[in-house]
Amino acid sequence: MSARVVITAGASGIGLAMARAFAARGDRVWVTDVDAGAVAAVPEGIRASHVDAADEAQMAAFFAEVGAAWGGLDVLCANAGIKGPTAAIEDMDLAEWHGCLAVNLDGAMLAAKYATPFLKAQGAGVMLFTSSTSGLYGTPFRAPYVAAKWAVIGLMKTVAMELGPFGIRANAICPGSVNGPRIDRVIAAEAEAKGMTAEAVRAGYAGGTALGRLSDAEDIAAMAVFLASDGARMVSGQAITVDGFTINPDPKV
Template identity: 70%
Template sequence: MSRVLITAGASGIGLAMARAFADRGDEVWVTDVDAVALEALPEGITGRHCDAVDEPRLVEVMGEVGALDVLCANAGIAGPTAKVEDVDLADWRGCVSVNLEGAFLAAKHALGPMKVAGQGAVVFTSSTAGQFGYPNRAPYSAAKWAIIGLMKTVAMEAGPFGVRANAICPGAVEGPRMEGVLAREAAAKGMTRDQVYDGYAAGTSMRSFVEAEDIAQMAVFLASDAARMVSGQVIAVDGHTENPDPKV
């Protein structure tokens, strides 16, 4: 049984990860800013209220959890939908802070005990936006590219201590967050929600969005002994993104 901590684990991809690890018998903890979602966590998953960039609170929670076997640095927000010249600096900073600094802080405070233990796995949630870039999503894309650099550095630094690090790049994932993205892009482009949806789906070779459970199963694999020699890798779970500019 592994001890697992998932940031932003009370809904969406994070909750799917939490359920997947719990299903294999792990001790699962999640942090989230959504108090209502934390109250509704399934039995067997322990939740704590914590903002991804609240370092003192994160340290407090990690002290309660104890030495981790698996960290899923999953916290993120979509950020603004606008062309670069129209992005407000405060919105840029808010998006980059949660997506990048949140991942950094989680890794920062998990790695020391993992190195002492001589084992551990860190799974970062990046995005296909961190592989290709996306129009009208500059802050999000920049942060997700940076997560890949952070992950590869963690893999290099922690590998000699038996600790692995990898990044998952989800594509368009069914769920409330993506619905918000679709609505904002539809408004910005003068299109309908369904037209934008179809444009995203048409940009993949499998012509489909992915499910949160698809991401969760990859996280479980990367944290398992079956992936004991997989580290420093960027793995897309996206139905193969062919066209990063979703158009109809």
């Protein structure tokens, strides 16, 4: 039986890789994204809506639409996130701090809030939160992103405790550095902040893992599909890394 899967920030990057992976196994997939252009380009067979994950009114309206169209939900991937500012803590702008937490943390909470009634009603379901290895180790010059991703893990563990009695599992996936345009932007900003070349920063990211390479979005998607499957029926409340085993979180500092 196919699952009904909602993925926030699912029109590009990791979210789109998740959408494709779930769709490939025959699931019904509905993604949201704040990027209207990316929403319009989502592959055929995947539903897509233009939604700001940090806007409660938009999220409430979206989940009401999901309920009307599908009558329920089986899997939530709370994936919305932005890199936030790259700056030393003494130079941190409070508005930029709040903006980063709004998407990365408030967006995750709102997705969980509005998905929960569907999952409770059927006595089953899976919530997956996209955190980061930055939410386990910390990353210099990325304070708001790190703070949000640590908080997402705490949110996930609390949700797993609250909803476990209703047959609902919750886990967090913690990607390391993932190949794609987003990590390119992160590396460029970090290189500028540290006075290094982008090539040196990228080599440092890869060299900080036991496998010596960056992940691909498909690696994260494969973990999401597994955690949503019956094969993971006793896996809940866990923060699971997909990072090639980070052995030095900031090898070039």
